Amino acid sequence: MTERDPAREFVRVREILRGAAVELPPVHGVAKMLAIFLRMENDSEVSRRGIEVRFLARESFYYFPELGPPAFQRLLARASICPQGQAVSFRLETADVDALMGHHGGGPRWVWIVPGDDVVFMWVREAKSAGPAPSEPSPLPEPPPSPRKRFAHLPQPLACPHCERAASVYRAAVDGWICCSPRCGRSFTPPQRVRRAAELRYDDGEVVREQTPRSKIYR
Secondary structure, X not given: OOOOXXXXXXXXXXXXXXXXXXXOOOOOOHHHHHHHHHHOOEEEEEEOOEEEEEEEOOEEEEEOHHHHHHHHHHHHHHHOOOOOOOOEXXXXXXXXXXXXXXXXXXXXXXXXXXXXXXXXXXEEEEOOOOOOOOOOOXXXXXXXXXXXXXXEEEEEEEEOOOOOOEEEEEEEEOOEEEOOOOOOOOEEOOOHHHHXXXXXXXXXXXXXXXXXOOOHHHO
């Protein structure tokens, strides 16, 4: 198996974007990489570090660098476009997206590709109207706020049934309590009398103001 070399694969991507006929070794997973690029709106970067894809602002995922060159090669061939090293934008119809992904992809896409010396940017958005891609992509949405963590505070320490560590605070999940010890972290169903005595607080100390009857684990 050939050793992975992100810098080499980045050079290949740049050559493909300049219109060079690059002969690539066979590699598995290209359709999956294209599905990652096209299934959801995302901002992608290809550099000497590899492939980075963000589906929501601030959330990045990394993929095998050897998938970059063949993915870009197939994408540009399907779109019948050659950037010649310049920034381009184009529209992919539903049939094109489906063919590249190998299955139904959910609709047309707008694609922007901006080659650079140190990084290649690619932005993909759902084509929400007819016609070519706008001059610039809309920003990715911010990720939804994480649910506030809740903790059960007890008047008397309770021993975890798994690690036997006594504690007066446990993480309160929907289906049980979770031991906060870094060496444990397992969940359990607390006794009913203990549940009734517990006070629920958020991680910032604010007492939970319940608008509905307590879940069964607190009754």
